[in-house]
Structures are given as structure tokens and as C-alpha cells.
Amino acid sequence: MGMDIITIKKLIDNAMSEHSKFVSKIELGERYYSNDNDIIRKKSPSNNSVPDTSENPLRNADNRIPFNWHGFLVNQKASYMFTYPPTFDVGDDKANSSITDILGDSYPKVSKTLCVNASNGGTAWLHVWKNTNNEFKYAVVDSKQIIAVYSDDLEKRLIAVLRVYNKKDEQAKDITVYEYWTDKECYVFRSDKGITTNLSTHNMFTQINSDTGASEQVNILTHNFGEVPFIEFSNNDLKTSDLDNVKALIDTYDKVFSGFVNDIEDIQEVIFVLTNYGGTDLDEFLGNLKRYKTVDMQNSGTDDKSGLSTITIDIPVEARNKLLEMTEKKIYVQGQGVDPNPEKFGNASGVALKYLYTLLELKAGLMETEFRLSFGKLIRMICKHLGYTPKKVVQTWTRNMIQNDEETATIAQNSVGIVSRKTIIKNHPWVEDVETELKNIREEENQDIQKGVPYQDQEGDIDAQK
Secondary structure (H helix, E strand, O other), X not given: OOOOHHHHHHHHHHHHHHHHHHHHHHHHHHHHHOOOOHHHHOOOHHHOOOOOHHHOOOOOOOOOOOOXXXXXXXXXXXXXXXXXXXXEEOOOHHHHHHHHHHHOOOHHHHHHHHHHHHHHHOEEEEEEEEOOOOOEEEEEEOHHHEEEEEOOOOOOOEEEEEEEEEEEOOOOOEEEEEEEEOOOEEEEEEEEOOOOXXXXXXXXXXXXXXXXXXXXXXXXXXXXXXXXXXXXXXXXXXXXXXOOOOHHHXXXXXXXXXXXXXXXXXXXXXXXXXXXXXXXXXXXXXHHHHHOOOOOEOOOOOOOOOEEEEEOOOOOHHHHHHHHHHHHHHHHHHOOOOOOOHHHOOOOOHHHHHHHOHHHHHHHHHHHHHXXXXXXXXXXXXXXXXXXXXXXXXXXXXXXXXXOHHHHHHHHHHOEOOEOHHHHHHOOOOOOOHHHHHHHHHHHHHHHHHHOOOHHHHHHHHHHHO
């Protein structure tokens, strides 16, 4: 069934109000990821109680210092999970090689971007398509552009995607483009930027007229993926942002630290309180104080309150230090990250190091569960493009974490004869590419045989030299 302007306009009007809340949520996560915290946009923490800082002569400093805790925690998770992005095995070496070629050099970067987007907004989106040369392509789409339409059944299948974005047309006019993707086609419409009342078709695709053979511009694209060519990558099963759990703590840390800095800056200013001063102006007062170390005060008797006093700011250093320390610890717990405090490492064993990653692994595990389904869908779409039907897609995920290399190497050496050589090599801390390492070993074995030196004997000699 085709998509007419009345239907798409109704869909847009129904979806945009709810979508605006989703966009606001993502923008908040992106702001904090970029260290654009609320502290920057609000009044100085030391002056929150007064509408106008000029009314409080003790308060001049207005430092607003954000700490990029959210960006740090998200990048920590992205590096932990996707420095070595997942690899795939579909049971056929030729297909595996073709999949690796299609994923290309950008695959690690795309994986990390999906992780960051999902962490900031709760979900990320990947768009797949075929170019004019029938090559399989994929790219991350800004989550703020996507409005997903799901089925009402328990499977919650993705049945359509409405992609909304702004651009300039051929006349440099600002317009909003609406792409409606189904499992068979894409329909494109346009309007003046942000206005849906003047919706019209947007002819952005080129096709060949079967009757005349001439090319023409149309607003409908037919594809043969057999499903909506968008893949959702959720942060977790609830699609919550990583900022949700730590925002209040980050704001607290920013306020306390910024207020601390303001107090340090303001304490340098001593305010003199003069009662019944006998001079004529403040310049004279400051001059006499500096030159004679005395001040002329008019005193009318013993009960007179005349005199000189000062006002300064008291700084509760211990309380603030304790609060900052407590808040930092809570940020790591609530944000499920790894505290990089060097005091906690030292020459720790592998088990102790893994314990440090417990919270991060819990968070990463929730994302991996969702991302496995999405990556599996991507690989199956690539296989369909290649004309290959896999029985199953085996995914291998590798974490990037600090480990005790000496301990790991010892375990690998003690495992010879118990597990396969491939498994030992795969888990050796110096090996990055298992297949390349196995190939290198075979070449060395052949060279040693040609020299008349058994490979294992040579290995024993090396061990003996150690």
C-alpha cells in the first residue's frame, strides 16, 4: 500500500509530541557527554540564595566548573567493550572473509559510536543500504532523527521507521525531510523547516522509466532487504541512558567544587566595618591604615559602639572535602564504572583486577545482550546480500581490561597438553590475531624441520635458557 501525504501527515502529528521528549533526553545526555553540565547554565553555587549577586557584597566570584564524569564513564565502557569489537563466524571461511571486507576499516569506530549514542540516549540506530554499484553499506544515524513504529504483538517487531531531519534544498532553503521506510519501500516528503502544514513529496531518488528509458526523479525507493533497513542498538532492556543514574550526583559534585573555588576566591576580599569613622572618605581611611597603622574613630563614651571590625568568609574545608570524596565514590558505584585510583592496583592478581571491573562488567553485560541481537541482525542482512544463509552466527566479544600478563602467560604455559594450542594462543596476552599467530608458528616449525631442529626441542632450549 502506498503512503500518501494525508497518511504521513497524520503519522507525523501523532508521533512528534512524544518524540520531542525523547529528543530532549538525548540532548541532555549529549550535553553532559560534552561536559556542558547544568552548572554552566545556572547561577554560581555560592549565590543561589540571592536573586542578584550585587546584593551580597561578600560574593563576587562566579566560577562554574563542570566535571565530565558522564563522558568519562561512557568512554570507559566504550573502550572496555569495543577497543576490540566483536568478531563473527557464520560457518564458512569465504563468507567470513566477505563479511570482514564489507564491515571494513570503519567497523571499530562505528561500534564505539553506537555504544556512545546508546549510552547517551538509551538507544542507537544503524542504517543499511545498497549503493548504485549494489555494494552493501551501513552507517550510524543520529538517534534524534528516528521515530520507530513497532507491531502491537509480543514480538514488538520493527514494522516502519520515520526518519526526520533538516537540510537545505537546491535553492539553499531550510527544509525538513521525512523519510518513511517500510520492509519494501521508502517514501520521502518535505516541508518548510519545522512546519508540517505545507507537506509535499520530495523527489530525491533517480529511477529509469521502463517505457521511455529516460531517468526521472521520484519520491519512492524500492529495496529488497525484506525488512526495514534500520537496526536498533539498545543500551539495555529498558532503553535507559547511562546519565539517568548519575546526573544528580554529578550536579552535586559540580556545585560543591565550584562553591569551594568561589569561597577561596572571595576570602581574599576583607570587608571593613566602620562605625562612627572620623574621616571624610574611604581613600583617607585606607591611606591612614596603610601609613600609620591606625584609624581615627569618633568615640562619645564607654557605651559607644564606634570601632573597626572585619567580615570574612568561613570555609568548612573538612566537610567539603568529605562530601566531594563521598560523591566521587557514589558516582563510580551508581555509574557502574572502574575507579582508576592507582592505590587500588599495584601488583594485583588477575582475580583482584577482575574484581575491580565487577560493576563495569554488569553494565557492559546488559548492553552486550541487546547489541548481540542487533549485530546478529546486521550479519544476517549482509549474508543475505552475499547469497549465503548461515545456520547460526557465532559472536566473539573481547573485553579491554588491565590484566596481569605474567600470570596469564603462566596459565597458558601450564595449559599445554590440556587444551588446544589455538585456545592457548587466543588467550595469550601478546597475541592479537590468532590466525596470523598460528600461521607464524607453522612457518617457524617448517623452517626448524628444514634445519633439522625439532621445533619442540628448540622451545625447550629457550625455556631452559630462561
